Amino acid sequence: MRPDAIYDRPDLYDRIVTPGPCEPFYRGLAAETGGPVLELACGTGRLTIPLAADGHEVVGVDLSPAMLDAAAGKARRAGAKVAFVCGDMERFALGRRFRLVLVSCNSLAHLRSNAAVLSCLARIRDHLAPGGRLAFDVVQPDLRALAACAGRGGRPARTWLPPGAPAVEERTTYDPVEQVRVSHWSLCRPDGSREPLRRLALRQFFPNEIPLLLGAAGLRLVARYGDFEGNPLGPGSANQVCVAAAGAG
Ligand SMILES: C[S@@+](CC[C@H](N)C(=O)[O-])C[C@H]1O[C@@H](n2cnc3c(N)ncnc32)[C@H](O)[C@@H]1O
Known part of the structure; x- marks a missing residue:
């Protein structure tokens, strides 16, 4: 599978997607769960680098070699140690488990079919340590x-x-x-x-699909917010910020 075109242009991506409120949210969650942390679709390291700077062991997976090259350069300049892996979140196998798995910035939406989403969620479930958490944000369809x-x-x-x-x-x-x-x-x-x-x-994820997709992959939704400040999901929320764990709902 080839990455979408904007991801051949990490310079442009970094101009469009700048640091935002997702960063303190995911850093706070990582502080609660502890590491190791896996970020799928990690892009140019917008989150992996601050998470590594917080002292967590971090692995970042992305499909785009150009985004990963940019991330590795930024991590080197920041003195942050992150293991970057080129791979597809639909079918990755790292042979280890993580306390926290992140998929930020609507990245799950790159998986357009139910089969692709379920494959990714099942891979995530198999990479979660006991008591571990999956956290992701997707847009709420407008x-x-x-x-x-x-x-x-x-x-x-x-x-x-x-x-x-x-x-x-x-x-x-x-x-x-x-x-x-x-x-x-x-x-x-x-x-x-x-x-x-x-x-x-x-892909657009309508709110009631999310618990069903998670459930079909052996995960359960434990919290969902309408923004990164922890406000409830409502009709006007731009995002669905979700936290899930392994096991039945
Ligand atoms: C919106 S960017 C998010 C990057 C980063 N998480 C952030 O918050 O800035 C989406 C990323 O998903 C990656 N991507 C798209 N499809 C993927 C797939 N199937 N497996 C792994 N990465 C993928 C792209 O290469 C891109 O870096």
């Missing part, structure tokens, strides 16, 4: 936004990145049967040239 781009042509939008960076033009479509939102991105440079990127396809 029905109005999805409805607006459910037509054939999709909905265009333009995002301007910080000065000097190209603008990103995004055309979004949504397949309500597959529950997949697809973004077609183009980089628009100041000289007027355009570079189309490969599509970014993200």
